[in-house]
Amino acid sequence: MERTTVDLWVGMFVVAGIAALVMLAMKVGNLGTYNVSETYQVHAYFSNIGGLKPKASIKSAGVLVGRVTDITLDTERYEAKVVMDLDKRYQFPKDTFANIMTSGLLGEQYIGLMPGGDEQMLKNGEQLKKTQSAMVLEEMIGKFLYSKADEPAK
Amino acid sequence: MPAVKAFKGIGHRVINAVWRIGVATRFFLLTLTHSGSGFRRFHLIIKELFSTGVMSLIIIMVAGLFVGMVLGLQGYETLKRYGSESALGSMVALSLVRELGPVVAALLFASRAGSAMTAEIGLMRATEQISAMEMMAVNPIARIVAPRFWAGVISMPLLAALFSAVGVFGGYLVGVVQIGVDEGSFWSQMQAAVDFREDILNGVIKSFVFGIVVTVIALFEGYDAPPTAEGVSGATTRTVVTSSLAILMLDFVLTAIMFRGN
8 A cells, every 4th residue: 555644644643642642541640650450358347437438549658558449338337338449569467457537637538557466467358447437527626615615714 | 473473483493403403313324324435445534534633733732732821820820829739730630631621622623624524515515526426326425424524533532632631731831840839749639630531531532422523513514505605604604603512512411421429
């Protein structure tokens, strides 16, 4: 087949378009930073998850180690069941402490994992027993006001 | 009775519009069924890709750069009030990838390439080239319409991706290089906020749908244009107006389906 300059231009156009898509995926999107490599699944119960959403990040010592995959209300204990996928490269002890934290004062919420001292590691499908719920700003203000009111007047 | 006459006029226009929609749908299906032979003559699609895609490159990229730069400036001014300038990257990228990239690129595409398509086919009809083809037993839908349709559908997502990429670069230029937002937080917040499937892929789907709609409207208006100078100019205007409105309305519908605030 004969080749013309039009072919060259069209080829350059298509290559540039696909390069833009790849650049968007890698540099702008999160495809380059978090690839879903091998994961294992654990779950935890929280009495209040605050504003935690699916796909929220799970961090340990500030490093991203996984993502929240599912949040449901367990009607047997009336607590939120949070299912999370953790990277296989990172193993955690059985008594790891799961804590819902907020990045910044009003930022998005994530789960912070604080490893305990157990010798046995968490396996796929197991439960994180020790959890701490999200801090809800309204509750904190309420507590603060009550404690202020209880103080004896000077 | 003037009132009755006015009612008659409205009814006439509505019926006419519905009629045209029906004919346009049949035209679209006809184009799809005749696409097979269009793909066999692939050089025709290449030629059309050149005139619709490559020739729109400059306007798309310049527009993308400036839209990104404006987003950077405006976003900075607003975010500064809340002390969250570092979120500038995610704001620029999300608005470009989700909305502005597909929509503005499609609007530019409609006025740059769509109008040209309509005028070209309308003139072919007016100078009886289409009738001549039919006379030679060449199917004008397969020979003229189908290659242009596929060229438009292929080039629209590529153009929208280029628009978004150049726009992000424009936002980077203004936000990081000129104003001095921290470069690390600009990119990392962007990567944390933009999801590949949720945002980028949905943007590509949007631009794909816009590509189909714009090219079908442009081709149909050209094919259906009255064979006069006035008819062709009217058809060209209608292409730009109808496809712009269709893009904006479809964008709302698609956004409502895709991002239902979960």
